[in-house]
Amino acid sequence: MLLDADGVLTDGKLYLAPGGHDGRAFHTRDGMGIRLGQRAGLEFGIISGRDCGVVGQRGEELSITEIHQGESDKVGRLEEILGRLGLSAEEVCFVGDDLPDLGVMRRVGLAVAPADAAAEVRREAHWVTEHGGGQGAVRDVVEFLLRASGKWKRTIDRYFE
Numbered sequence: 001m002l003l004d005a006d007g008v009l010t011d012g013k014l015y016l017a018p019g020g021h022d023g024r025a026f027h028t029r030d031g032m033g034i035r036l037g038q039r040a041g042l043e044f045g046i047i048s049g050r051d052c053g054v055v056g057q058r059g060e061e062l063s064i065t066e067i068h069q070g071e072s073d074k075v076g077r078l079e080e081i082l083g084r085l086g087l088s089a090e091e092v093c094f095v096g097d098d099l100p101d102l103g104v105m106r107r108v109g110l111a112v113a114p115a116d117a118a119a120e121v122r123r124e125a126h127w128v129t130e131h132g133g134g135q136g137a138v139r140d141v142v143e144f145l146l147r148a149s150g151k152w153k154r155t156i157d158r159y160f161e
Helices: 005-009 028-039 053-061 074-085 099-105 119-124 137-148 152-160
Strands: 045-047 066-068 093-095 110-113
Touching: 005 053, 005 137, 028 137, 028 152, 045 074, 053 066, 066 074, 074 099, 093 099, 093 137, 099 110, 099 119, 110 119, 137 152
Parallel strands: 045 066, 093 110
Antiparallel strands: none
């Protein structure tokens, strides 16, 4: 499962501070969704057009090994990842929210857009989440995938013990 960062893992807002520092806000429910997906065997990666230290930091906190930022050619990065990992594009889910994500979305097996994605992106997506970017959209996708594969109940059973 590959994710754009701004507008998917975050709400898309950039918080700029003096000295050129910027920040993002991440929803804990998305982090929990990634952890649940990892427990069920999903692998995650980030392909972002912007380069932001906190995105890399958040990705590392969540044990995401494929973190690619400052990518002007997201399709090229997708192809590189597929080749290196021996995957076909049909085996990949990509979540994107804006026009630079369309190339990747058109190539993968499951293209998903957050509820608040650009209209063009929502039209191209195979599925649109209930929640917006940075508001639980990633969790929506993970739950969808785990329920569809029959892994949801087994993955969350530990929380009911």
